[in-house]
Amino acid sequence: MPKRYFSVIAPAPWNTSGKAKITVRTGGACEVYVCVGNHRAAMSAEEAWALWVALGTALPATFGPAPEWATSQATPPGEDR
Numbered sequence: 001m002p003k004r005y006f007s008v009i010a011p012a013p014w015n016t017s018g019k020a021k022i023t024v025r026t027g028g029a030c031e032v033y034v035c036v037g038n039h040r041a042a043m044s045a046e047e048a049w050a051l052w053v054a055l056g057t058a059l060p061a062t063f064g065p066a067p068e069w070a071t072s073q074a075t076p077p078g079e080d081r
Helices: 045-063
Strands: 004-011 019-026 032-036 039-043
Touching (some): 032 045, 039 045
Antiparallel strands (some): 004 019, 032 039
16 A cells, blocks of 8 residues: 555644644555654554544544634545645
């Protein structure tokens, strides 16, 4: 499977820039590789799906709908960003 990269920029008040880049890479040595700023985690596709489901349940239940900055960066199916 070829490597594909998907990225968004999130508000990060702890950074001097006020922003953090979140990148997910699929393919390569690990099925899924997630980078949040300088923090990295390799995981299997099954672990990534479990994370997706857990976040998809927890975030709306706790914080409500996704903010505009997040939805405006959503990558359409079949496109890399």
